[in-house]
Amino acid sequence: MTLTLYHHPLASFCHKVLLALYENDTPFTSVVVDLGDRQASAEFFAFWPIGKIPVLRDGRVDRTLPETSIIIEYLEQHYPGARPLLPHDQAARLDTRLWDRFFDCYVQVPMQKIVADRMRPEGEKDPRGVGDAHATLQIAYSMLDRRMADNTWIVGDAFSMADCSAAPALFYAGIVSPFTGDYPNTAAYFDRLAGRPSFKRTIAEARPYFALFPFVDDIPKRFLTDDAAP
Known part of the structure:
Protein backbone atom coordinates (compact mmCIF):
# COMPACT_ATOMS: atom_id res chain seq x y z
CA MET A 1 0.00 0.00 0.00
CA THR A 2 1.31 3.46 -0.90
CA LEU A 3 0.70 5.25 2.42
CA THR A 4 2.04 4.10 5.78
CA LEU A 5 1.17 5.88 9.01
CA TYR A 6 3.52 5.48 11.96
CA HIS A 7 1.48 6.26 15.04
CA HIS A 8 0.16 5.08 18.39
CA PRO A 9 -3.59 4.55 18.98
CA LEU A 10 -3.54 6.41 22.31
CA ALA A 11 -1.71 9.54 21.14
CA SER A 12 -3.91 12.59 20.71
CA PHE A 13 -1.99 14.10 17.80
CA CYS A 14 -2.16 10.75 16.01
CA HIS A 15 -5.93 10.83 16.44
CA LYS A 16 -6.02 14.04 14.43
CA VAL A 17 -4.50 12.37 11.36
CA LEU A 18 -6.51 9.18 11.81
CA LEU A 19 -9.70 11.23 11.73
CA ALA A 20 -8.66 12.80 8.44
CA LEU A 21 -7.88 9.39 6.95
CA TYR A 22 -11.10 7.81 8.20
CA GLU A 23 -13.28 10.73 7.11
CA ASN A 24 -12.32 10.02 3.50
CA ASP A 25 -11.75 6.26 3.76
CA THR A 26 -8.19 6.81 2.58
CA PRO A 27 -6.37 3.47 2.39
CA PHE A 28 -3.16 3.22 4.40
CA THR A 29 -0.99 0.77 6.28
CA SER A 30 -0.97 1.25 10.03
CA VAL A 31 2.28 0.79 11.94
CA VAL A 32 2.00 1.17 15.71
CA VAL A 33 5.22 2.67 17.02
CA ASP A 34 6.54 0.97 20.14
CA LEU A 35 9.49 3.06 21.25
CA GLY A 36 10.27 0.40 23.85
CA ASP A 37 11.09 -2.07 21.08
CA ARG A 38 14.67 -1.52 19.91
CA GLN A 39 14.18 -2.68 16.33
CA ALA A 40 10.89 -0.86 15.82
CA SER A 41 12.33 2.28 17.39
CA ALA A 42 15.42 2.19 15.16
CA GLU A 43 13.29 1.80 12.06
CA PHE A 44 11.10 4.72 13.01
CA PHE A 45 13.98 7.04 13.94
CA ARG A 63 8.58 10.89 0.93
CA THR A 64 8.37 11.21 4.72
CA LEU A 65 5.98 13.72 6.26
CA PRO A 66 5.89 14.68 9.94
CA GLU A 67 3.58 17.21 11.64
CA THR A 68 -0.16 16.63 11.68
CA SER A 69 -1.33 19.69 9.76
CA ILE A 70 1.27 19.13 7.05
CA ILE A 71 0.19 15.49 6.75
CA ILE A 72 -3.47 16.41 6.34
CA GLU A 73 -2.72 19.09 3.76
CA TYR A 74 -0.56 16.61 1.87
CA LEU A 75 -3.41 14.10 1.85
CA GLU A 76 -5.73 16.84 0.62
CA GLN A 77 -3.40 17.66 -2.27
CA HIS A 78 -2.27 14.20 -3.34
CA TYR A 79 -4.93 11.77 -2.05
CA PRO A 80 -8.15 13.82 -2.01
CA GLY A 81 -11.34 12.14 -0.90
CA ALA A 82 -15.01 12.86 -1.29
CA ARG A 83 -15.00 15.17 1.75
CA PRO A 84 -12.55 18.09 1.40
CA LEU A 85 -10.94 18.97 4.72
CA LEU A 86 -9.72 22.39 3.61
CA PRO A 87 -12.25 24.78 2.05
CA HIS A 88 -11.71 25.99 -1.49
CA ASP A 89 -12.51 29.57 -0.46
CA GLN A 90 -9.23 31.21 0.55
CA ALA A 91 -10.64 33.13 3.51
CA ALA A 92 -12.29 30.01 4.91
CA ARG A 93 -9.11 28.02 4.28
CA LEU A 94 -7.09 30.53 6.30
CA ASP A 95 -9.70 30.36 9.06
CA THR A 96 -9.40 26.58 9.06
CA ARG A 97 -5.64 26.79 9.48
CA LEU A 98 -6.04 29.34 12.27
CA TRP A 99 -8.41 27.16 14.30
CA LYS A 113 1.40 19.52 30.24
CA ILE A 114 -1.20 18.37 32.78
CA VAL A 115 -0.94 14.73 31.69
CA ALA A 116 2.86 14.72 31.71
CA ASP A 117 2.96 16.24 35.19
CA ARG A 118 0.71 13.44 36.52
CA MET A 119 3.39 10.98 35.36
CA ARG A 120 6.27 12.76 37.10
CA PRO A 121 7.60 11.35 40.38
CA GLU A 122 7.06 13.25 43.60
CA GLY A 123 9.58 16.04 43.96
CA GLU A 124 9.67 16.71 40.23
CA LYS A 125 6.13 17.96 39.73
CA ASP A 126 5.36 21.46 38.50
CA PRO A 127 2.20 22.71 40.24
CA ARG A 128 2.57 26.25 38.92
CA GLY A 129 2.95 24.99 35.36
CA VAL A 130 -0.12 22.78 35.78
CA GLY A 131 -2.08 25.72 37.15
CA ASP A 132 -1.06 27.84 34.16
CA ALA A 133 -2.11 25.02 31.83
CA HIS A 134 -5.56 24.82 33.41
CA ALA A 135 -5.89 28.59 33.09
CA MET A 148 -19.63 27.78 18.51
CA ALA A 149 -22.65 29.84 19.54
CA ASP A 150 -23.79 29.97 15.90
CA ASN A 151 -21.61 27.36 14.19
CA THR A 152 -22.14 23.66 13.60
CA TRP A 153 -18.48 23.06 12.82
CA ILE A 154 -15.50 25.31 13.38
CA VAL A 155 -15.55 26.82 9.89
CA GLY A 156 -19.11 27.11 8.61
CA SER A 165 -7.73 18.92 15.38
CA ALA A 166 -10.54 19.77 17.79
CA ALA A 167 -11.82 16.24 18.42
CA PRO A 168 -8.79 14.65 20.14
CA ALA A 169 -7.83 17.93 21.80
CA LEU A 170 -11.23 18.26 23.44
CA PHE A 171 -11.50 14.54 24.20
CA TYR A 172 -8.39 14.52 26.36
CA ALA A 173 -8.63 18.09 27.64
CA GLY A 174 -12.21 17.48 28.74
CA ILE A 175 -10.96 14.63 30.92
CA VAL A 176 -8.16 16.54 32.66
CA SER A 177 -9.95 19.91 32.81
CA PRO A 178 -13.70 19.44 32.17
CA PHE A 179 -15.71 21.95 30.16
CA THR A 180 -19.16 20.37 30.47
CA GLY A 181 -21.53 22.65 32.38
CA ASP A 182 -19.58 25.89 32.19
CA TYR A 183 -19.29 25.97 28.39
CA PRO A 184 -22.48 24.59 26.84
CA ASN A 185 -21.64 25.46 23.24
CA THR A 186 -18.27 23.78 23.56
CA ALA A 187 -19.89 20.71 25.12
CA ALA A 188 -22.53 20.53 22.37
CA TYR A 189 -19.85 20.86 19.71
CA PHE A 190 -17.81 18.07 21.27
CA ASP A 191 -20.90 15.85 21.31
CA ARG A 192 -21.25 16.40 17.57
CA LEU A 193 -17.61 15.46 17.09
CA ALA A 194 -18.03 12.38 19.27
CA GLY A 195 -20.95 11.24 17.13
CA ARG A 196 -18.96 11.01 13.92
CA PRO A 197 -18.04 7.49 12.75
CA SER A 198 -14.41 8.53 12.29
CA PHE A 199 -14.20 9.61 15.94
CA LYS A 200 -15.92 6.46 17.20
CA ARG A 201 -13.50 4.31 15.23
CA THR A 202 -10.48 6.20 16.54
CA ILE A 203 -11.63 5.89 20.15
CA ALA A 204 -12.41 2.20 19.70
CA GLU A 205 -8.84 1.65 18.54
CA ALA A 206 -7.49 3.64 21.50
CA ARG A 207 -9.62 1.83 24.07
CA PRO A 208 -7.29 -1.17 24.57
CA TYR A 209 -4.58 1.30 25.58
CA PHE A 210 -6.64 3.43 27.97
CA ALA A 211 -4.99 1.78 30.98
CA LEU A 212 -1.77 3.58 30.01
CA PHE A 213 -3.45 6.99 30.31
CA PRO A 214 -2.68 8.59 33.71
CA PHE A 215 -6.27 9.89 34.03
CA VAL A 216 -7.90 6.61 33.01
CA ASP A 217 -10.27 6.67 35.98
CA ASP A 218 -11.68 10.00 34.78
CA ILE A 219 -12.55 8.89 31.24
CA PRO A 220 -16.33 9.28 30.79
CA LYS A 221 -18.14 5.93 30.73
CA ARG A 222 -19.64 6.65 27.31
CA PHE A 223 -16.20 6.16 25.77
CA LEU A 224 -15.41 2.87 27.49
CA THR A 225 -17.63 0.63 25.36
CA ASP A 226 -18.83 0.69 21.77
CA ASP A 227 -22.48 0.60 22.80
CA ALA A 228 -22.27 3.29 25.49
CA ALA A 229 -24.89 6.01 25.34
CA PRO A 230 -23.78 9.18 23.49
Whole structure:
Protein backbone atom coordinates (compact mmCIF):
# COMPACT_ATOMS: atom_id res chain seq x y z
CA MET A 1 0.00 0.00 0.00
CA THR A 2 1.31 3.46 -0.90
CA LEU A 3 0.70 5.25 2.42
CA THR A 4 2.04 4.10 5.78
CA LEU A 5 1.17 5.88 9.01
CA TYR A 6 3.52 5.48 11.96
CA HIS A 7 1.48 6.26 15.04
CA HIS A 8 0.16 5.08 18.39
CA PRO A 9 -3.59 4.55 18.98
CA LEU A 10 -3.54 6.41 22.31
CA ALA A 11 -1.71 9.54 21.14
CA SER A 12 -3.91 12.59 20.71
CA PHE A 13 -1.99 14.10 17.80
CA CYS A 14 -2.16 10.75 16.01
CA HIS A 15 -5.93 10.83 16.44
CA LYS A 16 -6.02 14.04 14.43
CA VAL A 17 -4.50 12.37 11.36
CA LEU A 18 -6.51 9.18 11.81
CA LEU A 19 -9.70 11.23 11.73
CA ALA A 20 -8.66 12.80 8.44
CA LEU A 21 -7.88 9.39 6.95
CA TYR A 22 -11.10 7.81 8.20
CA GLU A 23 -13.28 10.73 7.11
CA ASN A 24 -12.32 10.02 3.50
CA ASP A 25 -11.75 6.26 3.76
CA THR A 26 -8.19 6.81 2.58
CA PRO A 27 -6.37 3.47 2.39
CA PHE A 28 -3.16 3.22 4.40
CA THR A 29 -0.99 0.77 6.28
CA SER A 30 -0.97 1.25 10.03
CA VAL A 31 2.28 0.79 11.94
CA VAL A 32 2.00 1.17 15.71
CA VAL A 33 5.22 2.67 17.02
CA ASP A 34 6.54 0.97 20.14
CA LEU A 35 9.49 3.06 21.25
CA GLY A 36 10.27 0.40 23.85
CA ASP A 37 11.09 -2.07 21.08
CA ARG A 38 14.67 -1.52 19.91
CA GLN A 39 14.18 -2.68 16.33
CA ALA A 40 10.89 -0.86 15.82
CA SER A 41 12.33 2.28 17.39
CA ALA A 42 15.42 2.19 15.16
CA GLU A 43 13.29 1.80 12.06
CA PHE A 44 11.10 4.72 13.01
CA PHE A 45 13.98 7.04 13.94
CA ALA A 46 15.54 6.29 10.56
CA PHE A 47 12.51 7.94 8.97
CA TRP A 48 12.19 10.81 11.43
CA PRO A 49 15.11 11.37 13.84
CA ILE A 50 13.04 13.79 15.96
CA GLY A 51 11.13 10.72 17.08
CA LYS A 52 7.68 12.25 17.40
CA ILE A 53 4.54 10.66 16.01
CA PRO A 54 2.62 10.59 13.78
CA VAL A 55 4.70 10.34 10.61
CA LEU A 56 3.33 9.53 7.18
CA ARG A 57 5.40 7.70 4.56
CA ASP A 58 4.38 7.89 0.93
CA GLY A 59 6.11 4.98 -0.72
CA ARG A 60 4.97 6.04 -4.16
CA VAL A 61 7.28 9.05 -4.12
CA ASP A 62 9.61 7.97 -1.27
CA ARG A 63 8.58 10.89 0.93
CA THR A 64 8.37 11.21 4.72
CA LEU A 65 5.98 13.72 6.26
CA PRO A 66 5.89 14.68 9.94
CA GLU A 67 3.58 17.21 11.64
CA THR A 68 -0.16 16.63 11.68
CA SER A 69 -1.33 19.69 9.76
CA ILE A 70 1.27 19.13 7.05
CA ILE A 71 0.19 15.49 6.75
CA ILE A 72 -3.47 16.41 6.34
CA GLU A 73 -2.72 19.09 3.76
CA TYR A 74 -0.56 16.61 1.87
CA LEU A 75 -3.41 14.10 1.85
CA GLU A 76 -5.73 16.84 0.62
CA GLN A 77 -3.40 17.66 -2.27
CA HIS A 78 -2.27 14.20 -3.34
CA TYR A 79 -4.93 11.77 -2.05
CA PRO A 80 -8.15 13.82 -2.01
CA GLY A 81 -11.34 12.14 -0.90
CA ALA A 82 -15.01 12.86 -1.29
CA ARG A 83 -15.00 15.17 1.75
CA PRO A 84 -12.55 18.09 1.40
CA LEU A 85 -10.94 18.97 4.72
CA LEU A 86 -9.72 22.39 3.61
CA PRO A 87 -12.25 24.78 2.05
CA HIS A 88 -11.71 25.99 -1.49
CA ASP A 89 -12.51 29.57 -0.46
CA GLN A 90 -9.23 31.21 0.55
CA ALA A 91 -10.64 33.13 3.51
CA ALA A 92 -12.29 30.01 4.91
CA ARG A 93 -9.11 28.02 4.28
CA LEU A 94 -7.09 30.53 6.30
CA ASP A 95 -9.70 30.36 9.06
CA THR A 96 -9.40 26.58 9.06
CA ARG A 97 -5.64 26.79 9.48
CA LEU A 98 -6.04 29.34 12.27
CA TRP A 99 -8.41 27.16 14.30
CA ASP A 100 -6.30 24.09 13.59
CA ARG A 101 -3.37 25.86 15.23
CA PHE A 102 -5.63 27.09 18.02
CA PHE A 103 -6.49 23.54 19.07
CA ASP A 104 -2.93 22.30 18.71
CA CYS A 105 -1.31 25.15 20.64
CA TYR A 106 -3.92 26.20 23.20
CA VAL A 107 -5.76 22.96 23.93
CA GLN A 108 -3.44 20.08 23.07
CA VAL A 109 -0.27 21.62 24.52
CA PRO A 110 -1.66 22.62 27.95
CA MET A 111 -3.55 19.31 28.14
CA GLN A 112 -0.31 17.42 27.56
CA LYS A 113 1.40 19.52 30.24
CA ILE A 114 -1.20 18.37 32.78
CA VAL A 115 -0.94 14.73 31.69
CA ALA A 116 2.86 14.72 31.71
CA ASP A 117 2.96 16.24 35.19
CA ARG A 118 0.71 13.44 36.52
CA MET A 119 3.39 10.98 35.36
CA ARG A 120 6.27 12.76 37.10
CA PRO A 121 7.60 11.35 40.38
CA GLU A 122 7.06 13.25 43.60
CA GLY A 123 9.58 16.04 43.96
CA GLU A 124 9.67 16.71 40.23
CA LYS A 125 6.13 17.96 39.73
CA ASP A 126 5.36 21.46 38.50
CA PRO A 127 2.20 22.71 40.24
CA ARG A 128 2.57 26.25 38.92
CA GLY A 129 2.95 24.99 35.36
CA VAL A 130 -0.12 22.78 35.78
CA GLY A 131 -2.08 25.72 37.15
CA ASP A 132 -1.06 27.84 34.16
CA ALA A 133 -2.11 25.02 31.83
CA HIS A 134 -5.56 24.82 33.41
CA ALA A 135 -5.89 28.59 33.09
CA THR A 136 -4.97 28.45 29.40
CA LEU A 137 -7.58 25.77 28.82
CA GLN A 138 -10.26 27.87 30.48
CA ILE A 139 -9.44 30.78 28.17
CA ALA A 140 -9.51 28.45 25.16
CA TYR A 141 -12.86 26.97 26.21
CA SER A 142 -14.33 30.44 26.58
CA MET A 143 -13.13 31.52 23.13
CA LEU A 144 -14.42 28.30 21.60
CA ASP A 145 -17.77 28.67 23.35
CA ARG A 146 -18.27 32.05 21.72
CA ARG A 147 -17.19 30.68 18.36
CA MET A 148 -19.63 27.78 18.51
CA ALA A 149 -22.65 29.84 19.54
CA ASP A 150 -23.79 29.97 15.90
CA ASN A 151 -21.61 27.36 14.19
CA THR A 152 -22.14 23.66 13.60
CA TRP A 153 -18.48 23.06 12.82
CA ILE A 154 -15.50 25.31 13.38
CA VAL A 155 -15.55 26.82 9.89
CA GLY A 156 -19.11 27.11 8.61
CA ASP A 157 -21.25 24.08 7.91
CA ALA A 158 -18.57 21.65 6.72
CA PHE A 159 -16.35 19.37 8.79
CA SER A 160 -12.71 20.35 8.19
CA MET A 161 -9.11 19.90 9.28
CA ALA A 162 -9.85 22.22 12.20
CA ASP A 163 -12.47 19.77 13.47
CA CYS A 164 -9.97 16.91 13.08
CA SER A 165 -7.73 18.92 15.38
CA ALA A 166 -10.54 19.77 17.79
CA ALA A 167 -11.82 16.24 18.42
CA PRO A 168 -8.79 14.65 20.14
CA ALA A 169 -7.83 17.93 21.80
CA LEU A 170 -11.23 18.26 23.44
CA PHE A 171 -11.50 14.54 24.20
CA TYR A 172 -8.39 14.52 26.36
CA ALA A 173 -8.63 18.09 27.64
CA GLY A 174 -12.21 17.48 28.74
CA ILE A 175 -10.96 14.63 30.92
CA VAL A 176 -8.16 16.54 32.66
CA SER A 177 -9.95 19.91 32.81
CA PRO A 178 -13.70 19.44 32.17
CA PHE A 179 -15.71 21.95 30.16
CA THR A 180 -19.16 20.37 30.47
CA GLY A 181 -21.53 22.65 32.38
CA ASP A 182 -19.58 25.89 32.19
CA TYR A 183 -19.29 25.97 28.39
CA PRO A 184 -22.48 24.59 26.84
CA ASN A 185 -21.64 25.46 23.24
CA THR A 186 -18.27 23.78 23.56
CA ALA A 187 -19.89 20.71 25.12
CA ALA A 188 -22.53 20.53 22.37
CA TYR A 189 -19.85 20.86 19.71
CA PHE A 190 -17.81 18.07 21.27
CA ASP A 191 -20.90 15.85 21.31
CA ARG A 192 -21.25 16.40 17.57
CA LEU A 193 -17.61 15.46 17.09
CA ALA A 194 -18.03 12.38 19.27
CA GLY A 195 -20.95 11.24 17.13
CA ARG A 196 -18.96 11.01 13.92
CA PRO A 197 -18.04 7.49 12.75
CA SER A 198 -14.41 8.53 12.29
CA PHE A 199 -14.20 9.61 15.94
CA LYS A 200 -15.92 6.46 17.20
CA ARG A 201 -13.50 4.31 15.23
CA THR A 202 -10.48 6.20 16.54
CA ILE A 203 -11.63 5.89 20.15
CA ALA A 204 -12.41 2.20 19.70
CA GLU A 205 -8.84 1.65 18.54
CA ALA A 206 -7.49 3.64 21.50
CA ARG A 207 -9.62 1.83 24.07
CA PRO A 208 -7.29 -1.17 24.57
CA TYR A 209 -4.58 1.30 25.58
CA PHE A 210 -6.64 3.43 27.97
CA ALA A 211 -4.99 1.78 30.98
CA LEU A 212 -1.77 3.58 30.01
CA PHE A 213 -3.45 6.99 30.31
CA PRO A 214 -2.68 8.59 33.71
CA PHE A 215 -6.27 9.89 34.03
CA VAL A 216 -7.90 6.61 33.01
CA ASP A 217 -10.27 6.67 35.98
CA ASP A 218 -11.68 10.00 34.78
CA ILE A 219 -12.55 8.89 31.24
CA PRO A 220 -16.33 9.28 30.79
CA LYS A 221 -18.14 5.93 30.73
CA ARG A 222 -19.64 6.65 27.31
CA PHE A 223 -16.20 6.16 25.77
CA LEU A 224 -15.41 2.87 27.49
CA THR A 225 -17.63 0.63 25.36
CA ASP A 226 -18.83 0.69 21.77
CA ASP A 227 -22.48 0.60 22.80
CA ALA A 228 -22.27 3.29 25.49
CA ALA A 229 -24.89 6.01 25.34
CA PRO A 230 -23.78 9.18 23.49
